[in-house]
Amino acid sequence: MTPPPALHLSGQAKIGDTPIFGPLVMEAPAGQWTCLLGPSGVGKSTLLRLFAGLGDEVTFEGTFGAGDGAPLEGRVALMAQGDLLMPWLDVTANVTLGARLRGAEVARDRALGILDWVGLSDHAAKRPDELSGGQRQRVALARTLMEDRPVVLLDEPFSALDARSRARMQDLSAELLAGRTVLHVTHDVAEAARLGQVVLVMTGDGMSMAEPPCAQVPRTYDAPGTLAFQGALLRQLMEAQ
Numbered sequence: 001m002t003p004p005p006a007l008h009l010s011g012q013a014k015i016g017d018t019p020i021f022g023p024l025v026m027e028a029p030a031g032q033w034t035c036l037l038g039p040s041g042v043g044k045s046t047l048l049r050l051f052a053g054l055g056d057e058v059t060f061e062g063t064f065g066a067g068d069g070a071p072l073e074g075r076v077a078l079m080a081q082g083d084l085l086m087p088w089l090d091v092t093a094n095v096t097l098g099a100r101l102r103g104a105e106v107a108r109d110r111a112l113g114i115l116d117w118v119g120l121s122d123h124a125a126k127r128p129d130e131l132s133g134g135q136r137q138r139v140a141l142a143r144t145l146m147e148d149r150p151v152v153l154l155d156e157p158f159s160a161l162d163a164r165s166r167a168r169m170q171d172l173s174a175e176l177l178a179g180r181t182v183l184h185v186t187h188d189v190a191e192a193a194r195l196g197q198v199v200l201v202m203t204g205d206g207m208s209m210a211e212p213p214c215a216q217v218p219r220t221y222d223a224p225g226t227l228a229f230q231g232a233l234l235r236q237l238m239e240a241q
Helices: 044-052 091-095 097-102 108-117 133-147 163-176 189-195 224-238
Strands: 007-015 018-028 033-037 059-066 076-079 151-155 181-185 198-203 206-210
Touching (some): 018 206, 044 059, 044 181, 076 133, 091 108, 091 133, 163 189, 189 224, 206 224
Parallel strands (some): 033 198
Antiparallel strands (some): 007 018
């Protein structure tokens, strides 16, 4: 994997005549996990779509991109809220879908190795409807890892899971995505308190930074520092415009 770049954005966005966000400034440091919190409707997912190259409907005034100045194209993987698995494909075929769509060689052995990392080696030949919600999200994570991009964008990927599955996916993702530049949109203050090396709060007034505890991520969910930070984030969101 090539060294991960930082991400930066400065400007404002609209769709048609409707303002979406900004003006604001955002920085996500290279090789760190940045959590982006904020009320619904402030444009968090739109911001993520711009970095993913999926914002064709968005009119953006300003600058955004990688901190090293090189194009982001080909260096970004997106893991969405839904697992987006193809129901007619087995787990292995879903994990290798990106290569197949690009007409590239399918590295089946590597895919099986990644499935072993995420604890799904025994499910490689199953279809998505044979898996639990947590297992489906692990397939989605494996597909993201298969792309092997230095920048990973996460758009509320664990929000549909029960609390135990969500905590396990947080632990697994923190381990397997370590060293990459991760920008993670979430509404869950507990998740941001566990995972964020950098935590940003986006509101209608712009972007602000919240100082997380010094503990290594993923932080222990019931540690006093984690709980205190979780409370501080919730208070900041409750007071936001």
